[in-house]
Amino acid sequence: MTETKETATRTIRMEVARYRPGEDDEPVFQGYDVPLMPDWAVLDGLNHIKDQLDGSLSYRWSCRMGVCGSCGMTVNGEPRLTCGTFLTEYGEGPIRIEPLKGFPVIRDLVVDIDGFLAKLSSTRPWLVREGEELPLTTEYAQTPEQLDAYKQYSMCINCLLCYSACPVYVLDPDFLGPAAIALAQRYNLDSRDMGDRFDVLNQEDAVWGCTFVGECTRVCPKHVDPAEAIQRYKLTAALRSVLPWSRR
């Protein structure tokens, strides 16, 4: 009990990247001291700054439980979900909070993800059905094994930590990238899907751009394993090129 009280009165330094368009030419760090509470995540620290110290700080968040994927930032150089990263992980501090690397910064910790959204929709991340009239009335039952085939990839929350960790993406922003490919595989491997994403995925800027660094998988908070999704599709694409009848 005494220990909890003591911890509560201690503070930790958060060095937060600020970028105010029109005012700053490049991001600058601003330091804030926040209470070092044992149950506070980095996001709680940011909320404390916004509520108590500096209302002009901008950042994204929503669910506070690792579900919405909007609170991804660079914490001490690593892409992390700030709602799942605790202040106590950083000892005495300081903790450096920067926007996700590899994306244009709109303001402070808010990045522009339009590029990703365009890439994602190019993979048609939905169930594609052919030769059916709307409205659909049939049920499409799946066995647990059929569900298992793609379930891991369906856990993606679009947090973009994998993009931020991927050196290929950071050097070449046109690279289709880990999450978009993992989500394409989520539908490719779904027994109900009839779509064909070969033309989008079998590209130099898509699966063949990946050099298999594996950082995407290491940082993914939902264990999606995008590196696996990409390598699997490389094999699919290669087989399909030599055996035209093999589809997936």
Next chain:
Amino acid sequence: MTGAYRPPRDNLWFARTRHCAFFVLRELTSVFVAWTIVFLLMFVDAVRTGSLQEFGALAGRPWMIAINVLALAATVLHTITFLNLAPKATVVRLDGWRVPAWMIQGGNHSAWVVLSVLIAYFILRSP
């Protein structure tokens, strides 16, 4: 988007994390894999043209031995990491059950050892 800040390209990305540095080291081992193939072709050529003695003299030079020891270490690292990564590309399902990565890796390494022993047997057996 107007006014957005675009960070400059990070040319030192490979030095930022231990994992990335190891990745680049592993990629560099490809140079030694290529050298091993060149060396093997030189050996085949020596057998073909009957110049094994000269080849043996060249291969026995200290600097050549040093290069080849380094090449062996690099090739072994490349092979082990390559075989360990294989389950990422080949997800095997048997009647719905996903074969765990360690089994695929174990199979790869066992096949590697068996092949190496076979090759060593044919090369090293006395004539």
